[in-house]
Amino acid sequence: MNRTARLYALVEELRAARRRPLTVAALAARFEVSTRTVQRDLQALMEAGVPVRSVPGRGGGWSIDPEMTLPPIHLTADEASALTAVLAVADACTPYAGAVRTAAQKIASSMAGPASVAARRLAARIVALPPRGDSAIRTAVEQALADETALRLSYTDAAGRESTRVVEPAGLLTAGGRWYLIAWCRTRRAGRGFRLDRITAAVPTGDRARPHDLAELLLGSVGADAVRPAALASLTPAAE
Template sequence: MNRTARLYALVEELRAVAPRPLTVAALAARFEVHTRTVQRDLQTLMQTGVPVRSIPGRGGGWSIDPKMTLPPIHFTADEASALTAALAAAGACTPYAGATRTAAQKIVASMAGPASAAAQELAARIVALPAHGDSAIRSAVEQALADTMVLRLSYTDAAGHESDRVVEPAGLLTADGRWYLIAWCRTRRAGRGFRLDRIAAAAPTGEQARPHDVTGLLLGSAAAGAVPPEALAPLRP
């Protein structure tokens, strides 16, 4: 059993008896591996956000919240390959890049059979040039969007002109592999798009922003024809 399959199996083993805990020794015997291997696997699951926890003392061990785990996902081989390609496109400049990695680990751990094999086979054949992005800037933008907070930006436009802006974030636009923060710019008193890799600094002001409609801010711009991605239709209310 490879490590990915074992991680998934550990989750299912803990789920089967939850909320009762299992000891590391019992899990090691179940999967015929050393206790140190199980301990490392459990720490990996915890670090990637799987709700496993250690219960100390007599009768303790490791347990999982069964309501917060993924059941087995029965992807087709094509669906698994499509997901692999989509995940490969998430680089350092992509919004929520860090969360993408942990989400991918959870999804991969829930795959089995032909889908898992197809994903692993394609993953071994994809390469990418390293992308460089400032994680602090990306995190500030993500948090501002989540909390609807005003941001102060230092920005360099396509012509190389630098400026400081105070903006009210509305959403994100993706086009030709680039990501843009769409916001109401208080400095320009209009809707503007700020390419994420051209933002030199981003700092929250602590001020609550007014709500803005993304498509409304794009009216009259080169991106006025932007529409919600079809792949995200199942997530939209």
């Protein structure tokens, strides 16, 4: 068994064990390798973001939280390649880029066979220029959307004018490879769009943001015709 197959099998072995931790010695015997090899494999899984954990003491060992991992994903080679290409554009300026990276690691560890080969081959043929973006600003925007709280933004518009205003985030708009925060601006008392790479500072205010309808805030703007991406249809509640 090669190492890639063994890592995949190791995850499944730990998932199946559930609340019964397995010792390194037991895993070594199961895969007919040395305990040192198992320790290196476990370290590799942890570095890849797999929620492997060690339970100390008598009766302890290694386990994995089945709710925090993915079962085997049966993607076609084309689907795996498409996923690889989409993940490649999730740079530092992309909302939730950090979570995208860890999700990609989990998906990659769950793929096997032709899909895994296709994804790895394409990944080796994609390059990107270093991203230009402030991860602290991106994180503040993500948190404000999740917590429904207001943000104090420092912003530079297309003409180079700088301003500071408090906004109530309503959602995100993507267009032409750019990301925009759509929000109710308390200063202008109207809906506004803020290009993420033009936000120079984003500070949480701690104030609760009122709920705003994203479509209403976009009325009268160049984003008025925006629609939900078809790829997100399966994630959208039926009631919406």
